[in-house]
Amino acid sequence: MSAYDALMAFTRETTALSSVAGRLGWDQETMMPRGAADQRGEEIAALESVLHARRTDPRMGDWLAAAEQEQQDDVARAQLRHIRRSYERASKVPAALAAEIARVTSVSQGVWADARAQNDFAAFAPTLENVIRLRREEGAALAQGGDVYDALLSDYEPGTTGAELEAMFGALRPELSSLRAAVLDAAPPARLTGSFDESAQMQLTHKLALTFGYDMNRGRVDKAVHPFSSGSGHDVRITTRTSETDPFNCFYSTIHEVGHACYEQNINPDYLLTPLGQGVSMGVHESQSRIYENQLGRSRAFTGWLYAQMRDAFGDFGIPDEDSFYATVNRVNDGYIRTEADELQYNLHVLLRFDLERALISGDLTVGDLEAAWNDRFAADFGFAVDKPSNGVLQDVHWSVGLFGYFPTYSLGNVYAGCLHEALRASVPDLDDQLAQGDTTAATGWLAASVQTHGGLFEPRDVITRACGSAPSEAPLLAYLKEKFSGIYGL
Amino acid sequence: MSAYDALMAFTRETTALSSVAGRLGWDQETMMPRGAADQRGEEIAALESVLHARRTDPRMGDWLAAAEQEQQDDVARAQLRHIRRSYERASKVPAALAAEIARVTSVSQGVWADARAQNDFAAFAPTLENVIRLRREEGAALAQGGDVYDALLSDYEPGTTGAELEAMFGALRPELSSLRAAVLDAAPPARLTGSFDESAQMQLTHKLALTFGYDMNRGRVDKAVHPFSSGSGHDVRITTRTSETDPFNCFYSTIHEVGHACYEQNINPDYLLTPLGQGVSMGVHESQSRIYENQLGRSRAFTGWLYAQMRDAFGDFGIPDEDSFYATVNRVNDGYIRTEADELQYNLHVLLRFDLERALISGDLTVGDLEAAWNDRFAADFGFAVDKPSNGVLQDVHWSVGLFGYFPTYSLGNVYAGCLHEALRASVPDLDDQLAQGDTTAATGWLAASVQTHGGLFEPRDVITRACGSAPSEAPLLAYLKEKFSGIYGL
Numbered sequence: 011m012s013a014y015d016a017l018m019a020f021t022r023e024t025t026a027l028s029s030v031a032g033r034l035g036w037d038q039e040t041m042m043p044r045g046a047a048d049q050r051g052e053e054i055a056a057l058e059s060v061l062h063a064r065r066t067d068p069r070m071g072d073w074l075a076a077a078e079q080e081q082q083d084d085v086a087r088a089q090l091r092h093i094r095r096s097y098e099r100a101s102k103v104p105a106a107l108a109a110e111i112a113r114v115t116s117v118s119q120g121v122w123a124d125a126r127a128q129n130d131f132a133a134f135a136p137t138l139e140n141v142i143r144l145r146r147e148e149g150a151a152l153a154q155g156g157d158v159y160d161a162l163l164s165d166y167e168p169g170t171t172g173a174e175l176e177a178m179f180g181a182l183r184p185e186l187s188s189l190r191a192a193v194l195d196a197a198p199p200a201r202l203t204g205s206f207d208e209s210a211q212m213q214l215t216h217k218l219a220l221t222f223g224y225d226m227n228r229g230r231v232d233k234a235v236h237p238f239s240s241g242s243g244h245d246v247r248i249t250t251r252t253s254e255t256d257p258f259n260c261f262y263s264t265i266h267e268v269g270h271a272c273y274e275q276n277i278n279p280d281y282l283l284t285p286l287g288q289g290v291s292m293g294v295h296e297s298q299s300r301i302y303e304n305q306l307g308r309s310r311a312f313t314g315w316l317y318a319q320m321r322d323a324f325g326d327f328g329i330p331d332e333d334s335f336y337a338t339v340n341r342v343n344d345g346y347i348r349t350e351a352d353e354l355q356y357n358l359h360v361l362l363r364f365d366l367e368r369a370l371i372s373g374d375l376t377v378g379d380l381e382a383a384w385n386d387r388f389a390a391d392f393g394f395a396v397d398k399p400s401n402g403v404l405q406d407v408h409w410s411v412g413l414f415g416y417f418p419t420y421s422l423g424n425v426y427a428g429c430l431h432e433a434l435r436a437s438v439p440d441l442d443d444q445l446a447q448g449d450t451t452a453a454t455g456w457l458a459a460s461v462q463t464h465g466g467l468f469e470p471r472d473v474i475t476r477a478c479g480s481a482p483s484e485a486p487l488l489a490y491l492k493e494k495f496s497g498i499y500g501l
Numbered sequence: 502m503s504a505y506d507a508l509m510a511f512t513r514e515t516t517a518l519s520s521v522a523g524r525l526g527w528d529q530e531t532m533m534p535r536g537a538a539d540q541r542g543e544e545i546a547a548l549e550s551v552l553h554a555r556r557t558d559p560r561m562g563d564w565l566a567a568a569e570q571e572q573q574d575d576v577a578r579a580q581l582r583h584i585r586r587s588y589e590r591a592s593k594v595p596a597a598l599a600a601e602i603a604r605v606t607s608v609s610q611g612v613w614a615d616a617r618a619q620n621d622f623a624a625f626a627p628t629l630e631n632v633i634r635l636r637r638e639e640g641a642a643l644a645q646g647g648d649v650y651d652a653l654l655s656d657y658e659p660g661t662t663g664a665e666l667e668a669m670f671g672a673l674r675p676e677l678s679s680l681r682a683a684v685l686d687a688a689p690p691a692r693l694t695g696s697f698d699e700s701a702q703m704q705l706t707h708k709l710a711l712t713f714g715y716d717m718n719r720g721r722v723d724k725a726v727h728p729f730s731s732g733s734g735h736d737v738r739i740t741t742r743t744s745e746t747d748p749f750n751c752f753y754s755t756i757h758e759v760g761h762a763c764y765e766q767n768i769n770p771d772y773l774l775t776p777l778g779q780g781v782s783m784g785v786h787e788s789q790s791r792i793y794e795n796q797l798g799r800s801r802a803f804t805g806w807l808y809a810q811m812r813d814a815f816g817d818f819g820i821p822d823e824d825s826f827y828a829t830v831n832r833v834n835d836g837y838i839r840t841e842a843d844e845l846q847y848n849l850h851v852l853l854r855f856d857l858e859r860a861l862i863s864g865d866l867t868v869g870d871l872e873a874a875w876n877d878r879f880a881a882d883f884g885f886a887v888d889k890p891s892n893g894v895l896q897d898v899h900w901s902v903g904l905f906g907y908f909p910t911y912s913l914g915n916v917y918a919g920c921l922h923e924a925l926r927a928s929v930p931d932l933d934d935q936l937a938q939g940d941t942t943a944a945t946g947w948l949a950a951s952v953q954t955h956g957g958l959f960e961p962r963d964v965i966t967r968a969c970g971s972a973p974s975e976a977p978l979l980a981y982l983k984e985k986f987s988g989i990y991g992l
Contacts, residue, residue: 027547048735049736227534
């Protein structure tokens with residue numbers, strides 16, 4: 011057996027175990043009895059301990075070194091690139107530090123949740139300081155003299171740097187701010203009002219999932235507190251939620267998660283249970299969920315079809331025609347909360363977090379100054395003041411569990427979605443005619459063939475470049491948003 | 502750290518991983534998308550490979566030897582007894598043989614299912630021969646010169662021998678046969694007829710589960726093709742099924758699985774995720790499910806309460822009063838299928854399998870002669886001929902996956918339930934008054950304190966002896982069945 015074959019056999023087993031851990035996560039959010047939480051924590055810890063031992067197994071280093079000397083094809087070279095990165099990552103971090111991070115972040119989320127409920131940032135600050143100290147230490151071990159934030163970022167978006175993102179986001183922010191101001195000065199479309207039967211919402215959500223190409227034979231839809239997609243290959247499950255007064259939350263959460271899930275389901279099946287067999291980065295993943303949700307799902311053409319579906323499901327719900335419905339779907343509202351933000355303002359929320367977390371990791375910003383920094387920046391970008399920490403610095407779970415470098419991938423995903431949408435329109439000139447019939451096959455087929463099938467074969471940035479024929483840029487997203495919202499608001 | 506502490510830390514992690522494997526089994530039967538089967542097979546194989554490596558880890562032998570020399574309390578000695586048994590079991594079987602058994606039994610179930618669908622025993626015979634050959638080889642490795650069947654039996658019922666069971670079952674068989682003949686000569690009670698709304702069945706099933714003490718905060722009820730209980734400690738889930746024409750199937754399957762589940766939920770929480778933290782044997786497990794289902798659930802007193810519940814749920818369903826309902830619940834019917842058999846005939850089905858499988862393992866019976874042997878024995882015990890293999894030798898999955906030594910634990914469980922029921926009646930004189938109110942707390946509380954809480958602390962036979970104050974015997978079960986069915990059938 012070649013070193014490569016031995017390495018892949020071992021890695022395939024590790025990937026299968028990691029898939030089991032993912033399934034436990036799904037179970038925990040959907041099915042697990044409440045009283046099982048502590049026991050489950052111990053079960054997951056046991057599995058993570060096995061996974062850690064395998065990822066740092068000294069044989070991995072030997073196999074890798076030998077396999078890198080063997081003659082390999084493109085696929086094998088890509089597998090080796092992923093395995094090398096993961097092995098180096100696991101090996102560079104001292105075991106004691108990894109264990110300490112696991113220990114601290116297993117309780118810090120609870121401290122954050124309590125502090126948020128009490129609207130008391132000071133109660134969370136010491137815990138956050140500890141988490142940041144540990145993640146900086148980890149980042150320094152990974153960076154080995156390089157940029158610490160970039161080292162953390164590469165867990166979620168390999169091949170991207172904070173400086174690159176800063177340039178891209180710096181070009182976005184003023185344009186988004188002025189577009190936002192103009193839109194909020196204009197007359198707003200009607201809001202959705204009334205009551206929408208929740209089981210009818212779930213029926214339509216199933217139809218939407220199928221419409222966007224989700225394969226129910228290799229997936230399932232359940233309700234959960236937070237919508238998410240989980241799993242890879244032939245077992246990719248999504249969750250959604252319903253609210254009697256807000257069916258859009260259900261429908262667009264579902265379409266968003268279907269974008270994530272279809273990415274996983276459409277990866278070349280040859281890559282199943284290997285490092286290539288999953289979405290290549292958080293940014294590329296988010297590009298799929300966002301283009302499904304926004305550029306396709308919130309388009310004038312598709313909302314025309316959805317309007318008829320909702321009339322069938324709920325009768326007359328007070329919106330007189332397709333054009334009004336399109337405007338209502340895309341209504342821009344003032345608000346504090348990132349996860350509730352519309353397509354126009356969403357990135358302003360993310361850019362704020364990116365700048366603050368980079369400063370926290372570099373040491374330019376202390377936790378003691380964080381709440382004030384958040385509130386100042388929010389007022390500058392949104393034009394009104396944060397009223398309480400749960401609507402401000404305490405609103406997101408990410409930092410509490412040590413996710414630094416994760417937030418910017420949301421906006422990078424939107425930028426990528428803008429690029430892909432431009433290329434898709436060029437490739438499928440009659441896209442709107444199809445979407446108006448509720449037919450997404452040309453669009454989702456193009457994304458499957460151009461992006462999804464590759465899994466981890468190419469570096470994230472290269473996936474987008476190959477699909478679009480040019481390097482990623484924020485320009486297509488900006489042009490799209492300006493055209494769309496100028497149209498809706500008559501600017 | 503003492504050797505015992507090191508051993509227990511390692512064992513606790515192994516037990517947690519084993520619990521994860523059990524959860525995957527639950528998922529597979531309830532939630533998993535169909536298309537995920539192959540991927541899941543690979544995930545389970547990876548986890549089983551980790552478990553096997555841990556169970557045969559050479560450090561286990563060293564820790565065990567050292568811990569057995571240390572001073573230990575009763576609980577620790579019981580833990581060591583279980584760990585020693587499991588380690589010896591895993592170590593005695595050559596790895597190549599274990600792998601071959603896993604490989605063969607992973608496909609043999611499919612061959613059996615096809616043969617059963619075709620009613621063609623010959624199509625299954627070569628596969629069964631192979632499974633038996635491998636399990637005999639495994640049994641010989643475990644027995645080391647002792648009885649091969651006893652070695653296989655000890656996987657499910659440690660401390661019991663085939664000879665002991667033969668004596669016990671030999672005393673049961675003629676008595677059950679003659680009671681059966683007398684009952685079937687008498688005038689039968691009415692059958693249940695009509696249609697019973699399936700969602701109302703599920704509502705009443707939830708109520709029944711709570712009535713028998715199932716803790717929903719540490720469990721859940723789902724539908725599945727086959728009812729089962731899965732998990733231990735704080736996460737014990739059950740499944741049930743519904744049939745529009747047969748609500749008893751739903752209700753008594755549920756009560757049966759609740760018996761299994763309560764055993765697991767009521768084990769001393771100090772034993773969580775250790776070898777003591779699960780039911781001690783299949784026989785003791787079955788004693789709990791059967792006493793919940795039969796001696797309690799099918800008693801005159803409890804069926805009186807259930808009759809009122811069913812009238813509330815379904816209205817008038819054609820049974821005029823409590824006494825008629827009790828007789829209908831306990832109606833004895835001719836039939837081929839073990840899993841559909843009533844309380845009186847069930848053990849005759851099991852005894853048949855026990856005698857045949859012992860002869861298969863000893864070599865006194867060949868696979869070539871098995872179908873004829875089955876049919877002869879069935880005609881002798883039940884008085885009519887098997888019409889087709891799917892109603893005879895092909896009806897059960899057990900042998901196809903190598904489960905030899907498992908069947909007798911069903912009847913042993915019934916014998917144990919008979920003993921426990923006698924002791925319970927002595928301990929709770931007004932039991933029937935309580936059951937007639939739908940109150941099982943005294944009964945289930947007595948079982949929890951006398952049997953369930955101990956988990957694996959005592960040997961299976963000792964659990965029953967301690968609870969009842971005398972050694973297990975088939976006499977109480979026989980006396981109970983004679984009295985019950987003589988009463989119902991006016992013998």
